[in-house]
Amino acid sequence: MSLFITSLNSGSNGNCYYIGNEQDAVLIDAGISCRETEKRMKRLGLSMQKVRAIFVSHEHSDHIRGIPVLSKKFNLPVYITGETMRSGGLSLPSERVISFDPYAPIVVGELKITAFPKFHDAIEPHSFIVQNHEVNIGIFTDIGAPCDHLIQHFKMCHAAFLEANYDEAMLENGRYPYFLKNRIRGGKGHLSNRQALELFQAHRPAHMSLLLLSHLSKDNNDPQLAQSMFNEHANGVKVMVASRYEESPVFKVHTTGCQNIHEIPLLF
Template sequence: MTSLYVAALNSGSNGNCYYIGNDEEAVLIDAGLSCRETEKRMYRLGLTMKKVKAIFISHEHSDHIKGLEVLSRKHQLPVYISAGTLRHAGLSLDPDLVQFLCAGTPVHIGALAVSPFLKHHDAADPHSFTVEDPHTCIGIFTDIGKVCENLSTHFQRCHAAFLEANYDEVLLEKGRYPYHLKKRIRGGQGHLSNKEALDLFTSCRPPHMSHLFLSHLSADNNNPDLVRDLFHKQAATTAIIIASRYGETPVYAISGSNAGAPRTLGQLTLF
């Protein structure tokens, strides 16, 4: 059985970009790093842009699109984006490379099926995604104001997932953010707290989920050790990994039957 190879190139308000692929093709979910930084981090992981066949955009906030124009133009990559997101993004993209998303309609990239679905976030037309082959399903669930039936349903299908755990409720309340920003973050259209993410994990985790990548952690209102410890207590057989805002994760080989350990650079041969 083939594996899907996954990595977070960066995860946080300073930039978001996630790689999911097989031996033949791959996609990027969001392009919040510069083109140069995206290429640099992929090279360090032994990943090649030649395998990347498309970029999927979740919403128009700058930490998800700031590298998109150059990345798409340089590598002639099609961009899958909702019409609402494109209208509000202020992007200058080659029209021939723009493909519109429709929630609930999978996009097939070789053997990969990328399925967009609507989520709660303070953006024009925000989507989350699953990426799957016939055996393995990967979820990319960040920038979510609250858990909805869409999210719960897709989460239960995943063998691995990037799940937002943005803030600790106490750290946010006592922190330096002004009231209006705190209200935006926790108001149902902003971000998931550690507790909300943990509740989803404990109530909807499928028995086959091998890896959970805790993602989009706030630099000011969260702490990696705190959230890692919180999830480890409930993890059972699921490996808990922090997707950092300061660098890329290793590449993980995820299989529907036997999810693998992270591969180091020396073990990789340009996926």
């Protein structure tokens, strides 16, 4: 068994992650427009007709702004907690809204999606694991600090989207006001390159083959810097930065490795 994954966009300007098998797929967050989501998926050979649901990590606009149009156009259920729905001000028909609880797996076709709590300055923030039989994909962004929940699930992953939001020196010396710097690094904001790398080094499972560094700050990070930090410690894991401007390649992840299948028509 295998899963196809891609980042359609990753950053404070919008976040959207695709995970699916040959029949079914889900989106984790939908923070870019419906039109842009469709356009990027088409370039990758993916089809919205395979997407069965949207799962929402938290209410910040860069994770939800595309949901109303996307859900309406494709009649997609939106899995979201009640407090996240209210805090985000989303207006969706009740028949398309499904609440979820942490650690309660949700089955979509042959996919199993499990949410768990994380540290972030949102009302009810969650990370997700998407499973297809033996293959596990983690979506771990917008995390203020690594916690036991994150460590436990990171150890399961064959591939993961892992936040590496900021370089600590760039943030400290940058133009952001002091209160915003403290919000970012204060334990309920975002993971730094160093924190993400320490998690990767200490808890990377032997079966992990792919890591997509995600949600990099435009002002407080540098993709080449983050990439080089992880390359030094990759030890056979393919590491790449998920762009804030375009989609990543599609990767086919299975229990023994991953394959970049970008530019191969998938006709999903």
